[in-house]
Amino acid sequence: MxxxxxxxxxxxxxxxxxxxxxxxxxxxxxxxxxxxxxxxxxxxxxxxxxxxxxxxxxxxxxxxxxxxxxxxxxxxxxxxxxxxxxxxxxxxxxxxxxxxxxxTVKMINEHTFENLANYQKNARKEIKKLDNQLKTESNPAVLFEINSDLDFLLTISEHGFNLxxxxxxxxxxxxxxxxxxxxxxxxxxxxxxxxxxxxxxxxxxxxxxxxxxxxxxxxxxxxxxxxxxxxxxxxxxxxxxxxxxxxxxxxxxxxxxxxxxxxxxxxxxxxxxxxxxxxxxx
Structure with a gap:
């Protein structure tokens, strides 16, 4: 099929x-x-x-x-x-x-947790930048991607998020x-x-x-x-x-x-x- x-x-x-x-x-x-x-x-x-x-x-x-x-x-x-x-x-x-x-487990412990911590550390700054982009962007495809990235950053910033x-x-x-x-x-x-x-x-x-x-x-x-x-x-x-x-x-x-x-x-x-x-x- x-x-x-x-x-x-x-x-x-x-x-x-x-x-x-x-x-x-x-x-x-x-x-x-x-x-x-x-x-x-x-x-x-x-x-x-x-x-x-x-x-x-x-x-x-x-x-x-x-x-x-x-x-x-x-x-x-x-x-x-x-x-x-x-x-x-x-x-x-x-x-x-x-x-x-x-x-895979070894690399998650050595690298992925660190990358996640960096995302979380910079999330507030990135969220602010994306919020500003939303105010001026009109392309639906770009708006969709901005909102998707915002959703991701907001989620990993939540208290209790763990990998x-x-x-x-x-x-x-x-x-x-x-x-x-x-x-x-x-x-x-x-x-x-x-x-x-x-x-x-x-x-x-x-x-x-x-x-x-x-x-x-x-x-x-x-x-x-x-x-x-x-x-x-x-x-x-x-x-x-x-x-x-x-x-x-x-x-x-x-x-x-x-x-x-x-x-x-x-x-x-x-x-x-x-x-x-x-x-x-x-």
């Missing part, structure tokens, strides 16, 4: 049905809060992949999962340690385990078999980040790739030092992309950007890596 946009209202994402029981949440905003996520029904329960950055977006994601699957969430996967994919852990019930790798760590640690690969489908939760090692986890659904040939894939990469970005995407291990990143490209994945859900035909997204990301890191492939 072709993917279908669902009639589910969220300020943060558009919900797509990829296959019966498999859904992607594609972010509407591409600033602070603009990471993608998704969820799938194993048969008896639902697994969520990534929690986005704004806890209110995560609350919508939870509602979307219950709306689509009519079942409880029993597990959440964190793809890597970057805050735009895991700040939403705050909104996950303590009764629902979050799974990640040892290195929850993964509490289930796996090594290399974990396969979970459900009555409807199986999922392979795979640590591909250092690629985009120091540890990247994907969720591959072999029965459906669908893969949630996290930030191993960006939909809207452009070769012209190569000379821009600060631009995303980047790779801490370009060789392994390329190896992983080539491996899953060769599987002719039906849907490869990127960490950022729109849902697009998988061959096109894989090709553009592979080309980008080769251009951005030529020394790694010489």
């Amino acid at each position: 072709e993917s279908a946009v669902l009639d589910f209202e969220s300020d943060y994402f558009t919900l797509f049905k990829l296959q019966e029981g498999v859904y992607s949440a594609i972010a509407k905003n591409h600033t602070i809060t603009g990471a993608n996520a998704g969820f799938f029904d194993l048969g008896d329960y639902v697994i969520v992949f990534d929690t986005m950055s704004a806890p209110k977006a995560t609350q919508d994601l939870i509602k979307g999962a219950k709306f689509c699957c009519k079942k409880e969430i029993r597990l959440v996967i964190n793809s890597h340690f970057h805050g735009d994919h895991i700040y939403g852990n705050h909104a996950i019930s303590p009764s629902i385990p979050i799974i990640g790798t040892h290195d 929850r760590l993964p509490d289930l640690i796996f090594q290399k690969e974990l396969t979970i078999h459900g009555s409807k489908r199986s999922v392979q939760i795979i640590d591909v090692g250092a690629a985009h980040s120091i540890s990247d986890t994907i969720a591959y659904l072999p029965n459906d040939n669908i893969c949630f790739m996290g930030d191993l894939l960006f939909e809207n990469v452009d070769p012209s970005w190569v000379d821009k030092k600060s631009v995303m995407p980047f790779a801490v291990n370009p060789k392994n990143h390329l190896k992983v992309l080539k491996k899953y490209s060769d599987l002719n994945i039906k849907y490869a859900i990127p960490g950022h950007g729109k849902l697009s035909p998988s061959p096109i997204v894989f090709k553009s990301n592979i080309e980008f890596l080769r251009l951005k890191y030529p020394d790694a492939f010489s």
